[in-house]
Amino acid sequence: MVNHDDETPSGFAGLGRDELAVLVPELLLSGHLIDRSGMAHSIAAFGRDGMAQIAIEEWQVASPVYTRRMQRALNFEGDTVETIFKGLQLDIGAPPQFMDFRYRVEDDHHGEFWLDHCGALADVEPMGEDYVRAMCHDIEDPTFDATALATNSHAQVRPIHRPPRVPKDRKPVCAWTVTIDSAHVPPPIPANFEAVAASNAARTALEPIDPGDDGAADYAGPLLSDLRFTDFSRSALIRMADEVCLQHHLLTLGFLIAVGSRADAGLTAQIGRKQFAGIAGLTAQRLRDALGVGDDDAALAKVLRLHPAWNPLPYTGVRVDQADIGVRLCIPKHSGAVADRVWPSLIDATNLAPIEAIARGVNPHYAVHVIADTADELSVGFLLAARPFAEAGEVAITRFSTGADFRFSDRGIPLPLTVI
Structure with missing residues (x-):
């Protein structure tokens, strides 16, 4: 007998506060490693040079949208x-x-920020x-400004010093x-920004945070040197997790738009699937290890439910x-995510590599097979093969990052930091 998930507005609703506090920084790192x-x-x-321009375009159109969403969600507009x-x-x-x-x-x-460690630079x-100049000069200048402009159109971010x-x-x-400074002239709105701002991802409604839940329900208080996620309520952490997953999809939407302006539909989908598979497999492994869930069917089901590719549920319907x-x-064939043409739209009965990468991030023996392919839904199942599968090249490329083995620590x- 099949045990269906309860109807719920969030795929993270089954987690306790401690698990969510582990999950949210993992999701933030996963989103970063998409690139x-x-x-x-x-x-x-x-x-x-083409890569650098794509990176600029994707972050310019995505970060202002998701920055404002998070400000509203956590009440620090x-x-x-x-x-x-x-x-x-x-x-x-x-x-x-x-x-x-x-x-x-x-x-x-007026303020300053600096990086005591930069995994991207490593x-x-x-x-x-x-490549250092491409990232720390060409990409950072317009994208830092784009993020700041989401808060104030007259904000400017300028280097004191930077690499090399x-x-x-x-x-x-x-x-x-x-x-x-009101004298600062805001830069022109990037091409394709309005398309991303009007996307289903940008407009997805999520459950509000319950102010009566134990722990902090928002970030309306002072700026803190670090966010200690265990201080937030379970309800707040669920909303954070769903918002961070939308950040993944919005960045991917910006990426695919930028690639699509340089390539035909076939090549764009091919690059999108490779991007998807690489981050999907590494993220699955990190979620498995961070939550200590093992490598059996129960572990696979949990990782699939929590994976940012399939969340938030009001957006993907997975x-x-x-x-x-x-x-x-x-995977439904009609959803906000499919209409936006982000990750779920790249999956079909003959293109299962990202799902294989997720499953093998849990256990390298998993094989994926199609159960049903209808006009409304694609259903796939998972079987354990006698021998492990080799890691996909897309995952191995992503594993090049020092983020693959990065471990978070308790900083107390x-x-x-707010000036009084």
């Missing part, structure tokens, strides 16, 4: 430097500790100075000022069932 997969295939197709910094702490562009942002607020219109420095590092072990690795005969993943009680 470790996508940009490798962009370089192959369009060269280093505003137009100050403090608001900008709070947004960065819940942004896949700046996952905690891996991208170790530190902040100083001088007043509402990934790129071995590739040479040209001189000396080569310089710490902090970079430092930046943030200045809000269902995971578990029965005595195994696990079933059901965070300090308030």
Whole structure:
């Protein structure tokens, strides 16, 4: 007898507060590592300069949309430097500790941030100075501004110093000022921004946070040196997790739009599937290890339910069932995600590589097979093969990142940074 998931507004509703506090930083890191997969295939197709331009375009159109969503969800809307910094702490562009942002607020219109550790730089420095400049100069200048502009159209982010590092072990690795001045002329709205802002992902409604739940229900208080996720309520953590998954889809939407402006539909889908498979497999393994769920069918079902590819449920409509005969993943062919043409839209009966990568991130013996393919839904099942499958090349490419083996640590009680 099949045990269907209860109808629920969130795929994370089955988790306790402690599990959610582990999950949210994992999801933030997963979102960041999307580019470790996508940009490798962009370089192959369009060269280093083309890759850099794609990265600029995807972040410019996605980050303002999801930044405002998170501000509304966690009740810290505003137009100050403090608001900008709070947004960065819940942004896949700046996952905690891996991208170790530190902040100083001088007043509402002036502040600084610097990175004591930059996982992205650790990934790129071995590739040479040209790639470092592409990331730390060409990409960061317009994308940092785009993120800040989501809070205040007159905000500017400018470097104090940045890589290439001189000396080569310089710490902090970079430092930046943030200045809000009405004399600053806002840059033009990026091409395709309105399309992303009007997407189903941007407009997906999620359950509000329950203010009566134990723990912090929002981030309306002072800016903190670090976010300690165990301090937030279960309800707040569920909303954070769903919002971070939407960040994944919005960034992927921006990526596919940028690739699609340079390639035909076939090549765009091919690059999109490779990007999807690479991050999907690595994320599945990290979720499995972080939550300590093992490698059996129950573990596979849990990882599938929690994977950002299939969340939030109001956007994807994906269902995971578990029965005595195994696990079933059901992907509807009509959903907000399919209409936006993001990850779920790239899956069909002949293109299952991202699902295979997820399953093998849990256990390398899993094979994926089609159970049913109708006008409304694709259903796939999972069987254990006698021999393990080799890791997909797309996952191996993504594993190049130091984020693949990164471990979060407990930094204790965070300090308030807000100027009084």
